[in-house]
Amino acid sequence: MTDLVTWAELGGSLAAIGGAAYARHAHPAAYWSTVGLPLSVARLLASYSSTMDACGLTVEPSRWRALAVRATTRREVRPVPPRRGVIRPTTTGLRIRLRLAPGQEPADVAASAERLRHAWGVHAVHVRDVKPGVVELRLVGFDVLRKVRMPRRLDGGSLRIPVALREDATAFVRDYQAVPHELVLGATLSGKSMYLRNLLTGLAAQPVALVGIDCKRGVELAPFAPRLSALATDPDQAAELLPALMKEMEDRYDLIKARQGIAPGTPEELITSDLWGLPEDERPAPIVLFVDEVAELFLVATRKEEERRDEMVTHLIRLAQLGRAAGIYLEVCGQRFGAELGKGATMLRAQLTGRVCHRVNDEASAKMALGDIAPEAVLAACAIAPELPGLAVVGDTSGGWSRIRTPYLSLADAAATCRATAHLAPDVPALHPLRPYVQPMPVEAYGPVATARPVIE
Known part of the structure; x- marks a missing residue:
């Protein structure tokens, strides 16, 4: 016993x-x-x-x-x-x-x-x-990035999107008013598209105009077409979209200048130098431009394409330099973004304050993203393992950096969110010519329809 x-x-x-x-x-x-x-x-x-x-x-x-x-x-x-x-x-x-x-x-x-x-x-x-x-x-107490679970209490708000989880178990919030433009780098299957997907669906629930440039025939951004105000799927359409955004930016500056030119004696709180100082009933909706695979805008094969490339790059640089005050923000994505892409690449990168670097194929790519703002973060980006998609190193011009990982979000769920929030897309007349065509949903998708019955007297 x-x-x-x-x-x-x-x-x-x-x-x-x-x-x-x-x-x-x-x-x-x-x-x-x-x-x-x-x-x-x-x-x-x-x-x-x-x-x-x-x-x-x-x-x-x-x-x-x-x-x-x-x-x-x-x-x-x-x-x-x-x-x-x-x-x-x-x-x-x-x-x-x-x-x-x-x-x-x-x-x-x-x-x-x-x-x-x-x-x-x-x-x-x-x-x-x-x-x-x-x-x-x-x-x-444990590795919170191995299986991402976002905190229950998230600090969101206007143009503030909780998009990933930091290694200290706090949420990484993409704040466009604090960091207007961002560069997202990552190799194939590194999780760059997942980051973009979480960010786009978070913005879809806000009254923000979403604009996309996806020169891979739209395979990344086309599923979100119901919520997009404009979409360019090749360099020719991008060459039409960027001048339209420039014209919209100039019109907004005219609106701001008109507000500044008010009569003397007006209170200082009514005088503004950017979009957010305008009264709410006069304020245009902010615009977020997503550029997927930015290298496709730089690569050319003929002299005619080179002239078009120079014009598009000039428009992007001007939007990055002047767009914040007009409520236009850039989210530039790519696998590699260096001086070898051509004239204007380094100047454009210098305007992108936020940096997110996923797994890359070489150390030089990590230096392109983080070397000029947080040199010690380059080694951390090079150490990201292939079996951890979505893991990235994020930094900004203050020199701080940390590891983040985006939660998994299926493409079907993201597309459904964009369809459900399509009514929130603001009306921007300058972007109407490039608004993507959305095929209407079949009747079966809305549920069974009651059949008519004859009236019996």
């Missing part, structure tokens, strides 16, 4: 260990909530002072504190770590605020993030500057 109980206890322990190991691999969020969170909190509370001392994040106590310790406890005076705030558990990790000691800076804590990760047994530690003297540690 004793042996049976012993074997039962041993079997139960092995089953619990095996179940925990399986949950950690297959269901990391459940494992973190049940096992990982309590263990990490216990490690943090038990080893906080010693870990901070080992990481060099402690300072000598003040003279009054040293005297008080010697007078009350008569023990050795130890270095003081940063004051710890309340530990706040989340579904993906922990958050804790630290009040830095005099003489410390957030860079000191960020330099020790890898040591803190190993000491407290978490997947990653990210440091965020909250205010002078206070930093927030975001402890991530």
Whole structure:
């Protein structure tokens, strides 16, 4: 009987260990909530002072504190770590605020993030500057980018689209008013189209005019035709679309100038220098231009095509330089975007503030996207594995960068969203000639139709 109980206890322990190991691999969020969170909190509370001392994040106590310790406890005076705030558990990790000691800076804590990760047994530690003297540690319990689940509370709004998940478990929001133009690079099957798909469907639910240039005969953007205000599927149509956008931009500037030329004595809040300062009833709808495979606009074979290319590139550069104030934004996508494409490529790239780099085929392509704004992010972009489509490195001109991954969205669901929101497409008369033709849905798609019955008197 004793042996049976012993074997039962041993079997139960092995089953619990095996179940925990399986949950950690297959269901990391459940494992973190049940096992990982309590263990990490216990490690943090038990080893906080010693870990901070080992990481060099402690300072000598003040003279009054040293005297008080010697007078009350008569023990050795130890270095003081940063004051710890309340530990706040989340579904993906922990958050804790630290009040830095005099003489410390957030860079000191960020330099020790890898040591803190190993000491407290978490997947990653990210440091965020909250205010002078206070930093927030975001402890991530597992790899949130392996299986993307967007947070429940998303910070959206006008031209703010939560499009991906950051490695610190926060949402990456594409904010067009803060970063008006963006360059998205990535090799084939890197997830570039998925990023574009999530972004476009997010904008489809807002009163924004969506315009597309897809010189691959429209295979990427044609499924979203019901929501597009204009679509060019070859360089010839693009050569017609870009001048129409230029004319629309000039008309909007005329509208802004007319608003500026009002009578003296008008309050300053009614004087504007961009589209968003206009009254809502006078404000035209913003326009977002998606350019898929931008290299197709640069490559030419004859001299006649070269003249057309120079004209299109000039229009793109002018839209990038002047379009923000007129409410026109660019989203330029491609596999490679360097000086070898031709005249104007480097100048256009310099106007694209936001940068998103998916997996690329060589280091030079990563440098084209990130080398001029965040050189240390180039190595991170080159390390993206082929089995992780949608993983990318995002940066901006401030020099900051992070890893993101877009959630999976099927083409059928994205197309259905565009069909359902087709009524939200604003009316832009300048784009009417290039509005894509949408084949009407068959009657069966709307459900069964009731058959007429004769009236019986």
